[in-house]
Amino acid sequence: xSAAGQGTAAASGRALLDEKVRAEIDDWVRRFPPERKxxxxxSALRIVQHHNGGHLTVPLMDAVADYLxxxxxxxxxxxxxxSMLETxxxxxxxxxxxxxxxxxxxxxxxILRHIERRLGIKVGESTPDGRFYLKRxxxxxxxxxxxxxxxxxxxxxxxxxxxxxxxxxDRLERGDE
Amino acid sequence: xxxxxxxxxxGRPLKARKGQMLIEVxxxxxxxxxxxxxxxxxxxxxxxxxxxxxxxxxxxxxPACATPVADGMKVYTRSPKALAAQKxxxxxxxxxxxxDCPICDQGGECELQDLAMGYGRDVSRFxxxxxxxxxxxxxxxxxxxxxxxxxxxxxxxxxxEIAGIxxxxxxxxxxxxxxxxxxxxxxxxxxxxxxIDLCPVGALTSKPFRFRARPWELIQHEGIxxxxxxxxxxxxHTLRGRVLRVVPHDNEEINETWLSDRDRFSYEGLYAPDRxxxxxLREGAVLQEVEWETALEQAAERLKAVxxxxxxxxxxxxxxPSATVEELYLLQKLVRALGSGNVDHRLRQGDFGADAAxxxxxxxxxxxxxxxxVEAALLVGSNIRMDxxxxxxxLRKAGMxxxxxxxxxxxxxxxxxPVARRLIADPPGMVRGxxxxxxxxxxxxxxxxxxxxxxxxxxAKAGPPEHEAVAESLRxxxxxxxxxGAQAHASxxxxxxxxxxxxxxxxxxxxxxxxxxxxxxxxxxxxGAVPHRGPGGRPxxxxxxxxxxxxxxxxxxxxxxxxxxxxxxxxxxxxxxxLGEAELVIHIAPWLSEAGRRWAxxxxxxxxxxxxxxxxxxxxxxxxxxxxxxxxxxxxRPAWKILRVxxxxxxxxxxxxxxxxxxxxxxxEAVAEAxxxxxxVAAVALPEGAGxxxxxxxxxxxxxxxxxxxxxxxxxxxxxxxxAALRVxxxxxxxxxxxxxxxxxxxxxGTMAEMEVVIEPRVAEGCALIHAAVPGSEALGxxxxxxxxxxx
Numbered sequence: 001x002s003a004a005g006q007g008t009a010a011a012s013g014r015a016l017l018d019e020k021v022r023a024e025i026d027d028w029v030r031r032f033p034p035e036r037k038x039x040x041x042x043s044a045l046r047i048v049q050h051h052n053g054g055h056l057t058v059p060l061m062d063a064v065a066d067y068l069x070x071x072x073x074x075x076x077x078x079x080x081x082x083s084m085l086e087t088x089x090x091x092x093x094x095x096x097x098x099x100x101x102x103x104x105x106x107x108x109x110x111i112l113r114h115i116e117r118r119l120g121i122k123v124g125e126s127t128p129d130g131r132f133y134l135k136r137x138x139x140x141x142x143x144x145x146x147x148x149x150x151x152x153x154x155x156x157x158x159x160x161x162x163x164x165x166x167x168x169x170d171r172l173e174r175g176d177e
Numbered sequence: 178x179x180x181x182x183x184x185x186x187x188g189r190p191l192k193a194r195k196g197q198m199l200i201e202v203x204x205x206x207x208x209x210x211x212x213x214x215x216x217x218x219x220x221x222x223x224x225x226x227x228x229x230x231x232x233x234x235x236x237x238x239x240p241a242c243a244t245p246v247a248d249g250m251k252v253y254t255r256s257p258k259a260l261a262a263q264k265x266x267x268x269x270x271x272x273x274x275x276x277d278c279p280i281c282d283q284g285g286e287c288e289l290q291d292l293a294m295g296y297g298r299d300v301s302r303f304x305x306x307x308x309x310x311x312x313x314x315x316x317x318x319x320x321x322x323x324x325x326x327x328x329x330x331x332x333x334x335x336x337x338e339i340a341g342i343x344x345x346x347x348x349x350x351x352x353x354x355x356x357x358x359x360x361x362x363x364x365x366x367x368x369x370x371x372x373i374d375l376c377p378v379g380a381l382t383s384k385p386f387r388f389r390a391r392p393w394e395l396i397q398h399e400g401i402x403x404x405x406x407x408x409x410x411x412x413x414h415t416l417r418g419r420v421l422r423v424v425p426h427d428n429e430e431i432n433e434t435w436l437s438d439r440d441r442f443s444y445e446g447l448y449a450p451d452r453x454x455x456x457x458l459r460e461g462a463v464l465q466e467v468e469w470e471t472a473l474e475q476a477a478e479r480l481k482a483v484x485x486x487x488x489x490x491x492x493x494x495x496x497x498p499s500a501t502v503e504e505l506y507l508l509q510k511l512v513r514a515l516g517s518g519n520v521d522h523r524l525r526q527g528d529f530g531a532d533a534a535x536x537x538x539x540x541x542x543x544x545x546x547x548x549x550x551v552e553a554a555l556l557v558g559s560n561i562r563m564d565x566x567x568x569x570x571x572l573r574k575a576g577m578x579x580x581x582x583x584x585x586x587x588x589x590x591x592x593x594x595p596v597a598r599r600l601i602a603d604p605p606g607m608v609r610g611x612x613x614x615x616x617x618x619x620x621x622x623x624x625x626x627x628x629x630x631x632x633x634x635x636x637a638k639a640g641p642p643e644h645e646a647v648a649e650s651l652r653x654x655x656x657x658x659x660x661x662g663a664q665a666h667a668s669x670x671x672x673x674x675x676x677x678x679x680x681x682x683x684x685x686x687x688x689x690x691x692x693x694x695x696x697x698x699x700x701x702x703x704x705g706a707v708p709h710r711g712p713g714g715r716p717x718x719x720x721x722x723x724x725x726x727x728x729x730x731x732x733x734x735x736x737x738x739x740x741x742x743x744x745x746x747x748x749x750x751x752x753x754x755x756l757g758e759a760e761l762v763i764h765i766a767p768w769l770s771e772a773g774r775r776w777a778x779x780x781x782x783x784x785x786x787x788x789x790x791x792x793x794x795x796x797x798x799x800x801x802x803x804x805x806x807x808x809x810x811x812x813x814r815p816a817w818k819i820l821r822v823x824x825x826x827x828x829x830x831x832x833x834x835x836x837x838x839x840x841x842x843x844x845x846e847a848v849a850e851a852x853x854x855x856x857x858v859a860a861v862a863l864p865e866g867a868g869x870x871x872x873x874x875x876x877x878x879x880x881x882x883x884x885x886x887x888x889x890x891x892x893x894x895x896x897x898x899x900x901a902a903l904r905v906x907x908x909x910x911x912x913x914x915x916x917x918x919x920x921x922x923x924x925x926x927g928t929m930a931e932m933e934v935v936i937e938p939r940v941a942e943g944c945a946l947i948h949a950a951v952p953g954s955e956a957l958g959x960x961x962x963x964x965x966x967x968x969x
Contacts, residue, residue, distance in 0.1 A: 072360070080359070
């Protein structure tokens, strides 16, 4: 059984996943029963995105679909649902500023506006130099005790002030050079 | 009955089965709970929340579609708490739903509109902006207005669970969630139109029907779909005598609640530009419009002249397998009354060697729903998914339950069910393969193969392990079926395949199913539209020529009923020769094609599908009568009336029918008296395998099977409408030195055609798939036969 009419891209898709990527995906596939192989889709997308410089493409998603034996649309559904998966090129550092209730009461929206001003971009955009990506604000990231907070890449920054944000961004900019 | 429990809904004590959902029990007892995402044929999603009801002891309202019943449960569907929950849900659903009912095709038959009348507020409290969603292009059949979508996901679940090909999905989330394909492409499922019926709002509507009429202006008529042996029950919707759309009519025993796209959208072909509106008569080189009286008199006079000059056997009649029982009966009666036995409806069949041994009529051999419950199936020359879409759907259900479905085909077709074993072979290889399966079964059976194929079975003694496994699987299964499909009928050894399949089924204690093309092949056999048997299977006197012989041994006069031999004949080149040279061709059909225009001497406009009454006999032997729903175009008349008058003008007795029911009763009577026919068949031998040859296999694509569907614009714009090309496997291409995209000339049986090379790994080695009945292959010879590629 195959996804008729959509198999053309998939045929060449497997080649897009190099040996290292396939080995990593296989590691996840092994954790599920064989008939539940599709459960590895989330991990597979994370791995593929990581090896593709931070975003997914349609050919890559098709390759994952082919590799796991599921229809491409099922992969698109997952990739577009989760906010940690990107389906277009974005900046290197992913900034998510929380503006949910606790953070909002403690100035989260000002923090967001400050970052927008400093980077010269709006939520959802990346800086032209490809350094920063200001993600659409996340819902609560479960760090209310440190509100206002933001997440950059995999790190939480809490009790933010505009000055503190500048410091963090300065440090990231320096680190990149 | 230990799992029977009692629950109470709105104060009524009701019996229920454990594990049933509340909504099923309520539906069964006529208690109406509002719903959008729930559908009895689909999995439970519980995402629309419209069916919230109050359940005693539950702290919050529960969705009736996802709440299993429990003994003693007390449910209130109309309590203040339940109504408040339902109304609140409705308010949320309407937040983003546009108020465009006046320009929405769903208006008037919209589940959301209906329920909003009962549960909606007069005025919205939502003052913010509504969301707007871009509309994806899903191809020529399904129109989209995704801003109207309420995310019930019925369409998504249909693709995944029923059609077996998930093309639509829900991407994004929250307010950004949308239903679509993500990457733009047209829907490819042969059942895609069902999402139109499933969609509870106007997000997915019929593209051909778009803006053509409001539902309340339409008149609904019952009908039977005219393209395959399923005989799907349909509703025809007409406005001022014209068919504007076709929708399914639920019948659990036949089509459930579904309809194939072919049955749903073929009506668009009714009003094609080459519709024959007035009778035409050839005067010298040109066809001229004439009065009915003149046309019929001329037809009778010229036919009489042919009979007088050349004898009655110079007359041949070819009928569509989708003609009605009444038409087929009258045609054979007319031809036989003239003294000729040449009448047949099997234009696509390649071999008639087993005719004498055939049962009364082909069919599934079991009630259609039983197909869901088989444990093993062997498809012999069948692309059941495309040839008989709703039987394919039933077989898919069996496959998803674990049935072992095995195929013996010249092309490794893309099925929507798991295929346990694939035997892909060229035409003689298919006969040998089936003989090998028969040989494996013969070792375990005390039944001997029929003498005609005993030699083939004996020669296949040392069967390969794969064939052994097929035999084993059929033998072990509690209920198994051997399905002989349209590709088998086109084989020049159909007789052998049919006899072998019959033996395989017998020896494995399986059911034999024979599924030819057309809506009424069973009716055609019963009505006597075969050369060797009259109505009810009585031996015909005189026995005549079969469809293939009638064209290969040209007759002087032909009567064509609803057929276009340039597309419908097994050997279009032979058909063109025979018809081109005939002294008289009487063409009785709703349309007159370019080729028909060249060879017709008298063209009589017949009422088309939906315009005439009649009867089809479907795969499980059901006689389904239907009435005319639409007004015939121009001066078209029902074909049974044309045949009746023609017979009278020919001075033939016994044609004084006042209505088609009298005709049907006569056939019924003949069938009631029928015994099981028996006859001997000559032995079949295969040519010794001369390696290195190339076989044409010409299957008929789903939207090329008959004159009506070939004229349906929307279906002809789908991906399934393909022109002829030379489709070969990579190894075959390499052996012949063919490159993809190259244009080559194909020579077959003295004919020639030019076409493009397409590399398709699914085609058996040594075969070239050149579709029959499509543009580009009209000039070629047999649908299945030897061929060669000519360079330069």
